[in-house]
Amino acid sequence: MELEGTRHLRVNMFTSAILTLSLVAVSARAVPQPVTPDVQPISLSARKVPKGHVSSLRKRAGVSANVALDDYFNGTDLQWYGDIQVGTPPQNISVIFDTGSFTLEVTGTECGEPCANQPKFDTSQSSTYVGSDDVTTLSFSTGIGVDTLQSEDEYVLWLRAGHDTVSVGGFSTPDVALNTIINQTEAFDADPMGGIQGMGPAAIGFWKGLQDQGINALFGLYLSPKSVGNAELTIGGIDSSKYTGDLTYVPISPTSDGSWELDSPAVYVNGQTVSAINTERTFIFDSGTPNVYFDDADVVEAIYALISPDIKPYDTEPGTYGIACDKIDQLPAQIDFTFMDTSGTPFNLTIPSSEFNVGPFEAEPTLCQTMINALDGLDLIGGSLLKQYYSVWDISNQQMAFAKSTSAE
CATH class of the missing domain: 2.40.70.10 (Acid Proteases)
Known part of the structure; x- marks a missing residue:
């Protein structure tokens, strides 16, 4: 999905922040020397982090964790999404783990009927949520799955800015900037997930919090087709x-x-x-x-x-x-x-x-x-x-x- 004005791409619910592209001749630039990541590949078997066992998992698995992913399938593999936890006490929200964006958006209870098909985050039930009166809109250039945009007003979100604690795979970061979705156009009705966790290549938000805790800002993706299943995201390591x-x-x-x-x-x-x-x-x-x-x-x-x-x-x-x-x-x-x-x-x-x-x-x-x-x-x-x-x-x-x-x- 491409956000109007900033050229962000969106192909299902909230996907992919895309910035301006530039062509480059490979032969005209210096080739970087190989960089060895500061983590070794590990073999993980657990697909979910049991509550209360984050510390022991970190010791066993080199400060890494796996998150199970579901495949939004509509005749073809479209998108992979999984659970994060937002707020105190934590509320489960299913999100797209989107490498094309940086920010976190979650469907809020304030949205009501326009978001009836998505799971919602109730800000009133979180003791650590800090909201604001800052409301913005986002428009997108492509639509659900493989469909294309039919009009500029087809895919639009209304967002309220705020902060709260966010956990992914059992790793928790306080005071993460997020947006709650307070309204959306009906084109989003088919989406089964409740938001997007940006996974862009900048250490901000949740990733900055991990780095501050000494956890690697690195992740692995196993996006298996629906026919195979068991898709996973590995946080902080390589499986x-x-x-x-x-x-x-x-x-x-x-x-x-x-x-x-x-x-x-x-x-x-x-x-x-x-x-x-x-x-x-x-x-x-x-x-x-x-x-x-x-x-x-x-x-x-x-x-x-x-x-x-x-x-x-x-x-x-x-x-x-x-x-x-x-x-x-x-x-x-x-x-x-x-x-x-x-x-x-x-x-x-x-x-x-x-x-x-x-x-x-x-x-x-x-x-x-x-x-x-x-x-x-x-x-x-x-x-x-x-x-x-x-x-x-x-x-x-x-x-x-x-x-x-x-x-x-």
Whole structure:
């Protein structure tokens, strides 16, 4: 979802704060030396932190904890979300863990009927909540799951600023800035979760509190498909049981405006490339977005030309493309994104053909949406790639890492 005025992206409830992108030639910058994270991979088995056992868990697991994630599934994998605790005593709120944003928003009881389908945070029941009269609105550029924006006013939130204690995976931080949702447009009705926990690459909010306690500002994501299940977020460490082989580390782009952005010299489709995609661009990695976006329709159409001439724009939802559902699953559609690791060696991250079919358009069920969309000003990689890999998001060292996910074997 893209916030009006500040260019934030949103693809389900509250997803992804996206900032301005800049193109960069990989060969023109100095290649950073490899950085070894100050945590060792560990093997975790517990999926939830038992209440009252945080101290012993820290000693056993190197100050790390796992949080179970659910998959919001609507014919395809859309978003992964899990529980955090807000307030004193703690109230459970399900949130998207969104690598495209920094702040925390939770649905509040003040919202009432417009938020009837979401779990809510009751500020009056928290002894540590500090509220304010500061109310703002946020507008977004894309909508529920894989749908596209139909109007500027379709996805809007009204937020009240405040502070309270926040716990994730048993780790607690006091006085975290948060926004309670006091009203929203009806387009959000389908969302089963009650907010968003920003997971951007800046040590602020909850992450600043962890650092102040000597806990690593680092997390791992195992975004397994619904058919596999057991998706998890690891706070403060790396779960080596969720991947095979070695992790490959990549520095955040030096031109990043504050998102998880990686420089790419080229994209390949079924092993081929053309001038439109054989060029340097910077991709945002966003756990809150299911699909892939390019900022130019000509680029998207050059990709589809390498797959099938039958893939056409779907004018009812601008920026999307489709093909007859009885043809799509037979198409070869492997997409390889090339990146440079911390030693300057190129490697590929791959989306297999099995991810290409997003499912039928609601208004035209015999036509299936293809995975790559066009949206001005945005080059973004979402869950269709991230669920192929175990990913590490290292805030302290401003880098990411990838290894093949055990769920993709």
